[in-house]
Amino acid sequence: MIERHLMKLRARNDVDAREEAAIRDALDDVRVVEADTVVIRPGQDLDHSTLLLDGLACRRKDLRDGRRQVTELHVAGDFLDLHSFTLKRLDHEVVALTRCRIATMPHRALLEITERHPHLARVYWFGTNLDAAVHREWAVSLGARSAKERMAHLFCELEIRLGLVGLVQDNSYPLDLTQGELAECLGITPVHVNRTLMDLRSQALVEFRDQRVTIPDRAALCRAADFDPSYLYLEKRPR
Amino acid sequence: MIERHLMKLRARNDVDAREEAAIRDALDDVRVVEADTVVIRPGQDLDHSTLLLDGLACRRKDLRDGRRQVTELHVAGDFLDLHSFTLKRLDHEVVALTRCRIATMPHRALLEITERHPHLARVYWFGTNLDAAVHREWAVSLGARSAKERMAHLFCELEIRLGLVGLVQDNSYPLDLTQGELAECLGITPVHVNRTLMDLRSQALVEFRDQRVTIPDRAALCRAADFDPSYLYLEKRPR
DNA sequence: CGATTTTTTGAACGTGCTCAATTACAGTGG
DNA sequence: CCACTGTAATTGAGCACGTTCAAAAAATCG
Numbered sequence: 001m002i003e004r005h006l007m008k009l010r011a012r013n014d015v016d017a018r019e020e021a022a023i024r025d026a027l028d029d030v031r032v033v034e035a036d037t038v039v040i041r042p043g044q045d046l047d048h049s050t051l052l053l054d055g056l057a058c059r060r061k062d063l064r065d066g067r068r069q070v071t072e073l074h075v076a077g078d079f080l081d082l083h084s085f086t087l088k089r090l091d092h093e094v095v096a097l098t099r100c101r102i103a104t105m106p107h108r109a110l111l112e113i114t115e116r117h118p119h120l121a122r123v124y125w126f127g128t129n130l131d132a133a134v135h136r137e138w139a140v141s142l143g144a145r146s147a148k149e150r151m152a153h154l155f156c157e158l159e160i161r162l163g164l165v166g167l168v169q170d171n172s173y174p175l176d177l178t179q180g181e182l183a184e185c186l187g188i189t190p191v192h193v194n195r196t197l198m199d200l201r202s203q204a205l206v207e208f209r210d211q212r213v214t215i216p217d218r219a220a221l222c223r224a225a226d227f228d229p230s231y232l233y234l235e236k237r238p239r
Numbered sequence: 240m241i242e243r244h245l246m247k248l249r250a251r252n253d254v255d256a257r258e259e260a261a262i263r264d265a266l267d268d269v270r271v272v273e274a275d276t277v278v279i280r281p282g283q284d285l286d287h288s289t290l291l292l293d294g295l296a297c298r299r300k301d302l303r304d305g306r307r308q309v310t311e312l313h314v315a316g317d318f319l320d321l322h323s324f325t326l327k328r329l330d331h332e333v334v335a336l337t338r339c340r341i342a343t344m345p346h347r348a349l350l351e352i353t354e355r356h357p358h359l360a361r362v363y364w365f366g367t368n369l370d371a372a373v374h375r376e377w378a379v380s381l382g383a384r385s386a387k388e389r390m391a392h393l394f395c396e397l398e399i400r401l402g403l404v405g406l407v408q409d410n411s412y413p414l415d416l417t418q419g420e421l422a423e424c425l426g427i428t429p430v431h432v433n434r435t436l437m438d439l440r441s442q443a444l445v446e447f448r449d450q451r452v453t454i455p456d457r458a459a460l461c462r463a464a465d466f467d468p469s470y471l472y473l474e475k476r477p478r
Numbered sequence: 479c480g481a482t483t484t485t486t487t488g489a490a491c492g493t494g495c496t497c498a499a500t501t502a503c504a505g506t507g508g
Numbered sequence: 509c510c511a512c513t514g515t516a517a518t519t520g521a522g523c524a525c526g527t528t529c530a531a532a533a534a535a536t537c538g
Contacts, residue, residue, distance in 0.1 A: 061375060067384075086365035091469055121353070122353070126325035126326065132368075135375055136331060139310045139377050139381055140310070143426025147494070180516075187381065189494075191517095191519090194519090196494095230282065233330070237327060417483085417485090419483095419484075428526070429485085430528080433484095433485065433487090
């Protein structure tokens with residue numbers, strides 16, 4: 001059940017059996033939410049954090065006039081709002097983009113973890129800092145990269161993040177997003193997403209069809225994206 | 240010396256005398272760095288975090304071809320890299336934009352704080368999550384707002400953040416940035432910064448001259464910026 | 479004061495947007 | 509199985525925001 005979450009944690013940090021048990025104990029409620037459901041509303045008082053067991057979700061901010069920006073995509077194994085443990089309310093919404101299986105962890109349980117498992121507490125603090133690193137990279141994409149580079153960059157990021165949790169097979173991974181949703185991630189219009197996808201496909205850099213991304217030539221895509229994975233902190237840190 | 244830092248913390252969290260003393264004890268080295276100095280290089284191994292006592296600094300990411308994006312501006316009282324406590328190296332550089340006074344806090348001391356002062360540890364965890372919230376809002380600006388809105392939004396953000404540490408007087412605050420540096424924050428060219436500034440000034444929304452920002456009509460500027468300060472988490476949270 | 483950086487202005491250009499229409503596709507009920 | 513419906517993908521044409529390149533003016537600094 002939390003195997004994907006553990007895979008993600010252990011890619012970067014040591015997590016021993018006691019800590020693993022503490023995580024399992026801290027989780028209580030598991031439920032399924034349908035696609036296009038707002039899981040957490042901005043401003044809502046929160047007394048628990050939510051772990052994504054399966055599916056695709058995102059953090060999204062809405063402007064008054066209907067414009068929207070997705071600030072992060074979440075894959076299986078990610079906490080959707082570990083930061084709510086300290087923030088107690090969110091400045092953004094959390095939305096299920098596909099049908100999602102989620103588990104909740106009460107902040108009370110997180111508080112206990114910080115007291116009884118200081119190392120695990122740092123691992124989780126690291127987790128929120130990793131989200132921030134992803135935010136920074138997206139800001140760079142949105143501010144300094146062309147539409148084509150941005151899109152290539154996102155496909156590279158997801159290839160690594162999904163790979164960590166075992167969801168990449170044969171240069172290909174599932175991505176159940178519409179072109180319109182992709183547009184909200186990339187800060188461009190759906191029409192331009194379509195044209196950019198065709199452009200990338202025509203160069204055999206990425207194929208995006210039937211809810212699947214295929215990357216024929218990883219090195220070429222990384223080059224086109226100016227992709228440097230160091231912001232994903234993939235090396236393992238000592239305990 | 241750390242008065243600004245305490246003002247920032249206390250705007251959002253309770254910090255008692257014992258905790259204040261722990262912060263003072265944890266800080267050791269104070270020094271001055273000149274304007275346009277790279278304070279922290281990306282990838283560098285870090286065993287301490289750096290607190291900005293005075294001056295203006297930023298987090299900046301550089302692309303291979305010279306393009307750059309600033310992902311956050313830092314004012315007096317901000318930690319420049321509290322996240323390095325868990326990350327141990329940064330995915331971005333930290334640059335002093337003006338002459339800065341900085342103090343360092345060894346990670347060893349931070350580790351002690353997390354063990355001896357769990358509440359203060361959460362306050363600092365909150366601090367890194369606040370940086371992430373600012374990153375998200377910048378992503379929204381870069382992805383979904385026009386150049387004019389972005390610029391107005393940044394001036395609103397800084398008005399609040401500098402206000403918290405006592406640096407706003409009479410609708411006006413110091414901002415020692417060139418138009419070129421502003422361009423790197425906003426993801427537009429220096430030429431367009433110039434034109435956008437003239438546009439904002441012609442509508443009497445903002446005046447930016449002589450390293451100072453003046454906001455004649457705060458409400459009007461917020462409206463033009465679509466500014467909603469809730470992402471800055473200005474309400475005080477219970478202990 | 480001369481040297482250098484920053485700001486300002488102009489004109490042509492291009493990436494990505496807008497608006498609109500068409501095509502493809504998936505789901506639903508008859 | 510097919511007509512019907514709604515959503516998503518695709519294509520086209522004109523347009524606009526912001527860029528690029530270049531030069532001039534102004535401010536800053538030694």
